[in-house]
Amino acid sequence: MTNxxxxxxxxxRQDAERWEGAGGGVTVARVHERVRGIRRRRIGLLGGxxxxxxxxxxxxxxxxxxxxxxxxxxxxxxxxxxxxxxxGVASRSKxxxxxxxxxxxxxxxxxxxxxxxxxxxxxxxxxxxGAELLYWEDGVYRNAxxxxxxxxxxxxxxxxxxxxxxxxxxxxxxxxxxxxxVARLGRTLVTGEDxxxxxxxxNGGRADMRFRVTDxxxxxxxxGPDCTFxxxxxxxxxxxxxxxxxxxxxxxxxxxxxTITITxxxxxxxxxxxxxx
Amino acid sequence: xxxxxDFEGYVAQRSARLLRTAYLLCRDWGQAEDxxxxxxxxxxxxxxxxxxxxxxxxxRILANTHASWWRRRWRSEIPTGSLPENVLEDxxxxxxxxEELRTALAALPAKQRAVLVLRYxxxxxxxQIAEILGCSAVTVRSQAARALAKLRVDPAARAAATLxxxx
Numbered sequence: 001m002t003n004x005x006x007x008x009x010x011x012x013r014q015d016a017e018r019w020e021g022a023g024g025g026v027t028v029a030r031v032h033e034r035v036r037g038i039r040r041r042r043i044g045l046l047g048g049x050x051x052x053x054x055x056x057x058x059x060x061x062x063x064x065x066x067x068x069x070x071x072x073x074x075x076x077x078x079x080x081x082x083x084x085x086x087x088g089v090a091s092r093s094k095x096x097x098x099x100x101x102x103x104x105x106x107x108x109x110x111x112x113x114x115x116x117x118x119x120x121x122x123x124x125x126x127x128x129x130g131a132e133l134l135y136w137e138d139g140v141y142r143n144a145x146x147x148x149x150x151x152x153x154x155x156x157x158x159x160x161x162x163x164x165x166x167x168x169x170x171x172x173x174x175x176x177x178x179x180x181x182v183a184r185l186g187r188t189l190v191t192g193e194d195x196x197x198x199x200x201x202x203n204g205g206r207a208d209m210r211f212r213v214t215d216x217x218x219x220x221x222x223x224g225p226d227c228t229f230x231x232x233x234x235x236x237x238x239x240x241x242x243x244x245x246x247x248x249x250x251x252x253x254x255x256x257x258x259t260i261t262i263t264x265x266x267x268x269x270x271x272x273x274x275x276x277x
Numbered sequence: 278x279x280x281x282x283d284f285e286g287y288v289a290q291r292s293a294r295l296l297r298t299a300y301l302l303c304r305d306w307g308q309a310e311d312x313x314x315x316x317x318x319x320x321x322x323x324x325x326x327x328x329x330x331x332x333x334x335x336x337r338i339l340a341n342t343h344a345s346w347w348r349r350r351w352r353s354e355i356p357t358g359s360l361p362e363n364v365l366e367d368x369x370x371x372x373x374x375x376e377e378l379r380t381a382l383a384a385l386p387a388k389q390r391a392v393l394v395l396r397y398x399x400x401x402x403x404x405q406i407a408e409i410l411g412c413s414a415v416t417v418r419s420q421a422a423r424a425l426a427k428l429r430v431d432p433a434a435r436a437a438a439t440l441x442x443x444x
Binding site for chain 2: 016028
């Protein structure tokens with residue numbers, strides 16, 4: 001590496017570490033706020049485009065066909081309907097890699113299998129609580145984490161381990177280090193070079209550790225113990241109503257006949273009813 | 278729900294580093310926060326498509342959004358309360374030299390700066406940088422070479438390199 005390259009690397013790292021935190025940083029809440037803004041703008045643009053489209057269509061069509069005469073016996077309305085429970089989904093998972101390892105203080109590589117292309121591949125690394133973990137993806141340093149993550153749905157206690165989303169078919173390397181190893185660097189760990197330096201400075205050791213990759217995906221479902229609906233409730237039967245008006249009659253007080261077909265769509269309530277009015 | 282948890286985990290893990298990368302692109306922390314939030318928000322809107330490997334997508338949005346902001350800003354005046362001070366050009370003054378290198382870096386076109394930041398700060402290989410910037414690896418290498426050549430011919434950058442050799 002030339003001098004200008006190493007000078008540049010130093011300069012970039014030094015500048016990146018000078019975070020002033022003036023704006024409070026990036027938080028999930030702020031990102032979601034930005035998402036809402038983008039959605040509002042997109043809807044606005046869509047509405048505007050639709051408006052322009054309608055105006056153009058009206059300009060082109062109306063002079064040719066003319067405005068249709070309004071008829072007195074036309075009834076427009078919206079019928080109230082039972083709220084839909086939405087779609088049912090079931091979460092499925094499968095362990096695709098489960099390996100144990102014991103060496104601390106050095107990089108241990110795992111090849112993430114490409115068994116399915118569905119959903120996420122999540123790695124859970126069990127490591128001594130408080131230990132530090134560095135990881136690389138396809139040889140590129142990614143991040144440093146602490147082996148003390150809250151694992152929801154377990155025993156509601158802190159456990160040693162971290163959860164990460166991993167890329168299928170990639171080579172994933174982890175180095176578990178004794179607590180306090182990153183601090184030995186004497187500055188913020190930012191680059192791959194820093195990570196290598198931390199590894200050089202760290203002590204070795206042994207512990208029972210485990211690297212487990214699980215494929216998790218969602219499948220649509222209608223029933224079953226794992227099937228949950230979007231609102232979490234047992235769905236009410238949904239009905240489809242079809243209204244067919246009778247042909248117009250020339251009598252002075254016209255009556256309208258409608259046929260209502262009710263079709264329950266929930267699988268637990270069979271049968272089809274019909275009525276007239 | 279799972280997607281949301283994944284995304285929030287990604288934001289928690291990567292936002293600090295993305296923010297620093299964004300800062301190196303635009304040299305303004307407020308704008309860097311804006312850039313990072315925009316990139317992450319767009320990533321969330323496309324999460325189902327990119328969740329397996331969101332980094333290239335997020336970096337691409339960072340680089341593209343910054344490039345478009347940079348083009349817009351380039352054509353406009355920037356109001357300032359005070360005149361910028363000239364930095365001393367004494368090559369023996371290490372801080373001043375570094376400041377000059379910083380200035381030379383900031384004067385590079387957005388794409389060349391993005392190549393340098395992704396290569397020397399994010400430590401990404403040229404192939405991945407090419408994917409992010411939507412060009413070939415050959416273009417990445419030529420852009421990097423041009424940018425480094427500009428820094429080398431810049432008197433301050435050359436002085437910084439010489440100073441590095443002496444120390």
